[in-house]
Amino acid sequence: MIDALVKPIAPMEARLVSALPEEPGWQFEPKWDGFRAIAVRDGERVAIWSKSGRPLDRYFPELVALLLGAASTRFIVDGEIVVPRGNALSFGALQARLHPAPSRIARLSRETPAQFMLFDLLRLGDEDVTSRPLAERRPALEAFHAAEGSAALLLSPCSHDLADARAWLAEAGGALDGVVAKRLDQPYLGGERAMAKVKQRRSADCVVGGFRRTPDGSGVASLLLGLYNDEGRLDHVGFTSGLAAAERKRLLGILAPLVEAPGFTGKAPGGPSRWNDGKESEWSPLRAECVVEVGYDQVTDGRFRHGTKLLRWRPDKRPDQCTTDQLVREISPAELITLMGAR
Secondary structure, eight states: OHHHHHSOOOOOEEEEOSSOOOSSSEEEEEOOSSEEEEEEEETTEEEEEETTSOBOGGGOHHHHHHHHTSSOSEEEEEEEEEOEETTEEOHHHHHHHOOSOHHHHHHHHHHSOOEEEEEEEEEETTEEOTTSOHHHHHHHHHHHHHHHOOTTEEEOOOBSOHHHHHHHHHHTTTOSOEEEEEETTOOOOTTSEEEEEEEOOEEEEEEEEEEEEOTTSSSEEEEEEEEEOTTSOEEEEEEEOOOOHHHHHHHHHHHGGGBOSOSOSSSOOOSOOTTTTTOOOOOEEBOTTOEEEEEESOEETTEESSOBEEEEEOTTSOGGGOBGGGSOOOOOHHHHHHHHHHO
16 A cells, blocks of 8 residues: 555556447446546545656645545545535636645635545555456445545446446536446556546537637638627637648638628737647638538637537528537536446
């Protein structure tokens, strides 16, 4: 156990697949939108490790206190750190924790306390259970969770029925990031991609509210995307890039005549951001005339978390039809657990 306090434990990971397995012998679980973490307690010491091996315990003092308050004094569990804010999970609130100032971490731990969503059990007391099949580890994890009785320590739902997993994706309004499948007869294989995951396929029609040029100025490097908010203002929600070289030059000829301020009438791009690695980046505003459909994975605080994939241009769609209500509805763990339990 001492080694686990000072040396990261690699979690078992999942490979991306196009469809969930249909044969029997699988357990299905929701793919949560948080920080994957391995939590270790040995007596009065606690360590929380990120998937990349980074220590997280200093950023989440409320989870350290939660784990120290558990009835069991020696255990290792696999799970996800999530932060509910209002009726949804907030990845932005999670990111805000990764800050060097202890005073800010302490304040945020009070204002937006984190929760820990249990996935798997690796050790309980003196017993290493990683060699046991999931069919035995899951009941042990459920018993561990039942003994703790904390609202901040959650148990991820599961099902052995493929129909349930498909229904989660359909009935959650696209709010799930995806579904993970685990073999019931499989031990815990840390560091291996021994699970399977299916991610949601999502798309949205967006206004092209601006663009950024290539470094040499000869073409379009990326399109800046906008959606109209409830007040009728065009908010910057992300970007799409990955354009072919010939397409970059062609697009510049099409978009240059449309350059017109302000482009975005609500939230606008500008200075440093998580999209440009903290660097200033010039951009050109456009009249709200062009519409594109893009594929995306996740939404954080009303914006696409990552770059999107350009699927097609939509000359058939009016810009004012591109509104924020297209984005997936964020959902709280409690709400989703209720939805899954109802099935």
